[in-house]
Amino acid sequence: MKRFISVLLTSLLFVLSVPAVPAKSAPLYLTGDQAYEIYLSILSLIETGRLASGYDNSIFSSDFADFQSNIAEINSYLASHSQELNGIDFYWTDGSSALKEDWVDEDWDLDGDGTADATGTLSNKLSVLTQDKIDELENFNSGMNDNSFNEENNNPFDILKRVAIGAAVTAGGVFACLKGFWGQKGELTSSPSTVPVLGYTGYQEGMYKQMYYIGSEYTYMAYNYDTVSGARQWFYRNGNTYTQYYGGNPNYYTWFNKSFRNNTWENGGGYLYGSFSALYFTTNLPIFTNYDDGIAWSNGDNSKIPSNQLGFNFQTLNNELYNSLLPLIDTNIRPYGFIGIANGLSVARHDLNLSSDPAENTQQWLIDVPDTIGDIIPEYIPDYDPIPPPVPVPDPDPIPDPIPDPEPEPDPDPDIGDPIVDDEGDLTEIPIVEGLQGRFPFSIPWDIKHLISNLSAEREAPSFEYDFYISPRWLPPNGFIYHFEIDLSSFDFLASLFRRLFLLSFIIGLAVYSYAKFFGGGE
Amino acid sequence: MKELTIKFAVLVLVLSLLPVSPFTRFISYFENIPFLSVLNWFVPVSDILVVLEIWLVVVAVFYGIMWVLNFVGLLKN
Numbered sequence: 001m002k003r004f005i006s007v008l009l010t011s012l013l014f015v016l017s018v019p020a021v022p023a024k025s026a027p028l029y030l031t032g033d034q035a036y037e038i039y040l041s042i043l044s045l046i047e048t049g050r051l052a053s054g055y056d057n058s059i060f061s062s063d064f065a066d067f068q069s070n071i072a073e074i075n076s077y078l079a080s081h082s083q084e085l086n087g088i089d090f091y092w093t094d095g096s097s098a099l100k101e102d103w104v105d106e107d108w109d110l111d112g113d114g115t116a117d118a119t120g121t122l123s124n125k126l127s128v129l130t131q132d133k134i135d136e137l138e139n140f141n142s143g144m145n146d147n148s149f150n151e152e153n154n155n156p157f158d159i160l161k162r163v164a165i166g167a168a169v170t171a172g173g174v175f176a177c178l179k180g181f182w183g184q185k186g187e188l189t190s191s192p193s194t195v196p197v198l199g200y201t202g203y204q205e206g207m208y209k210q211m212y213y214i215g216s217e218y219t220y221m222a223y224n225y226d227t228v229s230g231a232r233q234w235f236y237r238n239g240n241t242y243t244q245y246y247g248g249n250p251n252y253y254t255w256f257n258k259s260f261r262n263n264t265w266e267n268g269g270g271y272l273y274g275s276f277s278a279l280y281f282t283t284n285l286p287i288f289t290n291y292d293d294g295i296a297w298s299n300g301d302n303s304k305i306p307s308n309q310l311g312f313n314f315q316t317l318n319n320e321l322y323n324s325l326l327p328l329i330d331t332n333i334r335p336y337g338f339i340g341i342a343n344g345l346s347v348a349r350h351d352l353n354l355s356s357d358p359a360e361n362t363q364q365w366l367i368d369v370p371d372t373i374g375d376i377i378p379e380y381i382p383d384y385d386p387i388p389p390p391v392p393v394p395d396p397d398p399i400p401d402p403i404p405d406p407e408p409e410p411d412p413d414p415d416i417g418d419p420i421v422d423d424e425g426d427l428t429e430i431p432i433v434e435g436l437q438g439r440f441p442f443s444i445p446w447d448i449k450h451l452i453s454n455l456s457a458e459r460e461a462p463s464f465e466y467d468f469y470i471s472p473r474w475l476p477p478n479g480f481i482y483h484f485e486i487d488l489s490s491f492d493f494l495a496s497l498f499r500r501l502f503l504l505s506f507i508i509g510l511a512v513y514s515y516a517k518f519f520g521g522g523e
Numbered sequence: 524m525k526e527l528t529i530k531f532a533v534l535v536l537v538l539s540l541l542p543v544s545p546f547t548r549f550i551s552y553f554e555n556i557p558f559l560s561v562l563n564w565f566v567p568v569s570d571i572l573v574v575l576e577i578w579l580v581v582v583a584v585f586y587g588i589m590w591v592l593n594f595v596g597l598l599k600n
Contacts, residue, residue: 460560
């Protein structure tokens, strides 16, 4: 877990450090894979922040970030495994049988008959389960709202959750900076700050109509031909103007009804989306600068695919990550069921050299190796309690009595000149001093002393444990828990040094104050 | 000696007429606040207390000597 966090933080630092790179020179660009890795990491942070904070308990909301594209990747996976899906029985989360027609996307053509299958809804699609999950359905939906914001739950760790939201928002800002990295893909050949970019995300044979959303405005396609007509879609670039073609015909009125002209997106009616001018749309449609090649490709000549467009192949990426992360995500049907964990771990995967051997990439195998990589795996909760355990609050040590109980016994021979005082009892035996320490304004030094003494306690290195509950409804069976253990006792030596320096500063400050007070020239 | 005793008694009386510290009752509000042990891990509160205590004694002694010297007339101010 610690390594997982460190990897995420490291990746975030890395991300924070790179936005300035594109402005320097093109050769310093990240590779497309790196950009995509960072992109996923940021999405991971955003989603994790949203889920963990209670701001949102699922990926269904479309008002933020790229969760819809997550669904698109799910779709991609499902579409590419259509034959397997045909042989699997599906069930709703309540255990009842689900017909495929009830949950497949209306644009899908899983049976390959050239027509859309039917009538399912997105919500349904995300609610079906395989038989393997049916046995784990008990309390399946419990804890769905355990992270919600509310006043009753307003403990320090909820504040941390809110901080997580802030981090998520920050990550969103970083994401905005990273948009330009898409421009490194495909046909971009110069700085994205001067040339409008239609990023190319990779030709994807066999993938049907898929829409990727980033927020509510960004859209990029990830399909190569229309489900119904089979006409291939592509872009023709003429200078800085991109025109989407539908078969052999220009098409301004399909997917997002916008074309990219002269640094600005516009719709078919000529409306300019000025606010989009700085955005970088991406697509996996081939971008042809040779019109004839585009026509040829749209007629089925795959050899005409531009050679420079070797962008991401989402399908390959899906499969690769799926194979590596499936044991950790443990969902048969949705390899990206929880993209936050999946992508976070995908970042860690490289760092940790996760084996590509399927025999080793099992959840059990990973858990059985706790000293190597098992500690990055979200702890599986067999008996999930939707109510988080109470926050451990360090029991403060007994505080010295702030007000020493004076025993006014007049001493006829007060020895107030003796500077060696072992404890304050020596002073309080002197009636005048006792009077001074209780009477304003002479009491101020003692008040300060007592105030500080109230803050004195046995030293203890900060040590917290906290369970971070994450429970999207489809995760098996009750969600995951990140168990955070923060123990700074290993930094005792640094704390000791810090305390000594602090004390040194205090003494110096006191000395300087005293000197100014008593020899400061009467100020 | 008698005059000195009277002066001392008057001093004690005057001091007793001074108002009680307004802060004392509020100081206890800061008892038992959480994470004090953690605070002490970062800040040497007890050490600061020792230094502050010694400093207060020294200052008190200083003022005491000054007062005595002034009282017996060795100092003009």
